[in-house]
Amino acid sequence: MYEKLEQHYGYLFEPELLDAINKVGVPRSVKQGEKIMDIGQTITAMPLLFEGAIKILREDDDGDELLLYFLEKGDTCAMTFTCCLGSGTSEIRAIAETDIEMMMIPVACMDKWMQEYRSWRKFVLDSYHERMHELLETVDSIAFMRMDERLMRYLKDKAMVTHDDVIQTTHLEVAQDMHTSRVVISRLLKRLEKEGKIELNRNSIKVLAL
DNA sequence: ACATTAAGTGATT
């Protein structure tokens, strides 16, 4: 496990910190589609991602979902930071977009290391900043972009995090992530295909314009 | 062969 830690975070953290992480961190692997965290659940640990991607969702009153952003290797979840200061319960849902390998760090350590390690402090602050930025981009896309632009952004994003230009999904799933109806997505996808930006097949979408 | 699920389409708001 230490090798993975060093491989993915060695350039960020000093050896002592890597040791400390290795000591308290609990390795965890999650299969694709599994729920990692749900709304209202108490947060006890923060994830350090080694492999795979996680999608972060918000839920409305009717139980409909909305994709906020993806987490990738080297990322960590900003929600865990806020929980340390506030309620301790999650405001978001996290689902494994692909198979995941990560390490869970107890929130207590996370707090302690903030004072002890400059590199950790920088890592946490940078991550927070990055998440905030991504969140704003998502807000922008919802508020200012047309649906077709938004859809294209979604597809590119998804292709990016899975490292595959062929996205395995259904129109319905896309619609739910974007909080719209399947019919709308089907129509837009059809149009994007005619424009030569994507290729459609049952249960898969190939993104050409990367 | 039949049921189920995914995707395409016209019409209406």
Added chain:
DNA sequence: AATCACTTAATGT
């Protein structure tokens, strides 16, 4: 852009 109603296509049993 959302919803309804309906069709067609693909896939599982």
